[in-house]
Amino acid sequence: MKGLEVELVERRAKYLLLATGSGSIIIHLGMSGSLRILNQNVPPHQHDHVDIVFDGGICLRYRDPRRFGCILWSRHPLHHRLLRHLGPEPLGDEFDGAYLHRVAYRRPGPVKHLLMNAGLVSGIGNIYANEALFSAGIHPLRSANRISVERYQRLAEEVKRVLSNAISAGGTTLRDFQKADGNPGYFGLSLQIYGREGEPCPSCSRPIRRRMTQQRSTYYCVQCQR
Numbered sequence: 001m002k003g004l005e006v007e008l009v010e011r012r013a014k015y016l017l018l019a020t021g022s023g024s025i026i027i028h029l030g031m032s033g034s035l036r037i038l039n040q041n042v043p044p045h046q047h048d049h050v051d052i053v054f055d056g057g058i059c060l061r062y063r064d065p066r067r068f069g070c071i072l073w074s075r076h077p078l079h080h081r082l083l084r085h086l087g088p089e090p091l092g093d094e095f096d097g098a099y100l101h102r103v104a105y106r107r108p109g110p111v112k113h114l115l116m117n118a119g120l121v122s123g124i125g126n127i128y129a130n131e132a133l134f135s136a137g138i139h140p141l142r143s144a145n146r147i148s149v150e151r152y153q154r155l156a157e158e159v160k161r162v163l164s165n166a167i168s169a170g171g172t173t174l175r176d177f178q179k180a181d182g183n184p185g186y187f188g189l190s191l192q193i194y195g196r197e198g199e200p201c202p203s204c205s206r207p208i209r210r211r212m213t214q215q216r217s218t219y220y221c222v223q224c225q226r
């Protein structure tokens with residue numbers, strides 16, 4: 001990469017792309033990785049693994065305590081094996097009710113699994129799938145191919161709203177991933193249904209239920225979600 005210029009910084013799903021004239025650096029932060037811009041003279045911490053040094057002694061420093069992340073080089077990053085099968089971005093124009101309705105055709109599995117299938121739409125995690133389905137009034141275990149295009153339109157709008165709100169609130173963090181009481185400690189983010197088993201539904205006050213599907217917790221209200 002010596003002598004190359006970073007021309008564009010992009011993101012695809014959880015991959016950060018630093019595009020140069022002859023290829024891209026692909027960065028995945030894993031569970032706990034971070035990037036900081038520092039003077040290259042700042043001594044590295046024990047979990048700092050990579051410095052990308054720019055003109056003027058500024059560096060982009062990669063820290064990854066748990067080592068689940070990666071840094072790769074690819075001439076055609078969107079065709080890289082890790083990226084080429086990813087579905088559209090949920091905040092992009094391609095993702096809407098018509099798209100969901102189309103990909104749900106002949107998929108009798110739960111709609112929540114469809115939302116979390118990265119090959120169909122990339123980047124809706126478990127928390128946000130639960131929240132968007134609640135806001136859209138759709139039961140998470142409802143068969144994906146038995147939902148109207150109108151309801152999918154509402155769901156696509158709720159996915160975009162939930163994700164946008166989470167980004168505004170600073171997203172989630174691993175730092176206090178689980179508080180002492182076992183509830184997720186995502187600060188800055190008010191969750192309506194996730195992690196609230198047994199608590200009253202914010203709309204109808206019936207107790208929120210939880211079920212495990214695909215080894216993930218699924219929260220729902222039997223009254224408000226059909």
Ligand SMILES: [Zn+2]
Pocket residue numbers: 201202203204205206221222223224225
């Ligand atoms: Zn309810």
